[in-house]
Amino acid sequence: MFVNQSPLKSRLLAAGVHFGISVAIAALAAWLVFEIWYPYPYREISGGRELFFIVVTVDVILGPLLTLAVFDVKKSVKTLRLDLAVIGCFQLAALLYGLWTVMVVRPVHLAYEMDRFRVIHAIEIPEDELKQAPPEFQRLPLTGPTLLSLRDFKDAKERSDATLTALGGVPLGARPGLWQSYAQAQSQVLAHARPLAELKTRFPDRLAEIDGALKSASRGSDALAFTGYIPMIGRKDFWTALVDTRTAEVIAFVPIDSF
Template sequence: MNGTMKSSAFWRDRLKASAIHLSGSLLIAALAGALVFGVWYPYPYREISGGRELFWLVVSVDVVLGPLITLAVFNRKKPFTELRRDLLIVVLLQLGALAYGLWTVSVARPVHMVFEIDRFRVVHAIEVPTEMVGRAPSGVEALPVTGPTLLAVRPFRSNQENADATLAAVQGLQLGYRPDLWQPYADAVPEVLKAARPLSSLKSRFAGRAAEIDSLLSKAGAKPDSVVYLPLVSRSYFWTVFLDSGDGRVIATMPLDPF
């Protein structure tokens, strides 16, 4: 009977310690989630750039393993200094793993949505060549940590620059990845609207989703007759960007491949 009581107390203490650890882990995970989804991957980037899946993979492993290790090592029979050392090691390992995971998410984060001739392209931090980071125009931060910004590719300054950039794009270095070709989005609005396509053509092609498009625009407070669209390209996804036909303002985005 006494042995059963001791065993019960033994596991009760371990479960309590593990539960406390789990509560702390969930709190830290919530703070990390606020950073990732509130700053680095706001909608629609959490969908387009895969930030949600990457974050949950990192955090779920970290949140589960820490409390499980605590469950395994916690024992009140250990000397206090030894128990404190073991728990400190567990916490440090867990925080180190979380820091590495957040660094991985940060490296993959979207930094800009760039208008590129006839489409928008989502540019991620890892896609910007390191040697070109310092060549962004004045007033434009190449790798912002406060969330993605809206930019555009500037006109080519010569036929040679055009040819070189086109060749580089064929080899994988897309125009939107290059800080030396960026310009403020406001400077490119005339070109954006010239390249944009009428909403009616999109609704004709995707008649089955016309009501969904109208509903999205209605929620955004836009009238269909004042909206145009352009494709949005990311790593593995094609979306649609809806724009105000007057000032080029981005109204909404939708997971619809317009190509």
């Protein structure tokens, strides 16, 4: 395929083939990141989109550029194979390192924290405290965040210690010793959920987004009467979680700062 081409055309053709392969691999990586580690809305709330595109853009562009630089039909087949193998290994190593970086900062829990939801990321959780969590939460999930809540403080000392730790950069929701099942906080969630009608009144210019979120959750005509909202803290933005005021089920998310 490359033999009868001019040196420049053969280089461009080789780089094009390499680019196509790189894009195909990047598509598989995108499925892993956006469907498994950062499902909607966490790809936006937790910055997964930006992290992934930085990693993949560098990788997809770098490999073909290196092929463009080194490919030469005048080289022996053995030398060309060695050159391309080195480039491929370098590119694969860069991609794996990038994906590892995206994985270690992935969202692992959506925690109900007093009167709000907070997205908890793997990198925020002190590893030495994981054994303090209930057994079902001692392994961080790889398939998207799980829902949990925080128990009440046992005493004033625990409250003070947790507050000091939070001031030091570790949010309450990232303390495994405080975790409990989401069902155990149902009454608190329902007590703090504010009516959806209030959210619509506060943000009349965002009605389409709110209604779109309800529609995506397949809520019927009674959605307004039985839906509440609770503020939500992400890595980079404040969002709002919509909850069923009968069951405390989290049904949808909207990109609105409702604090």
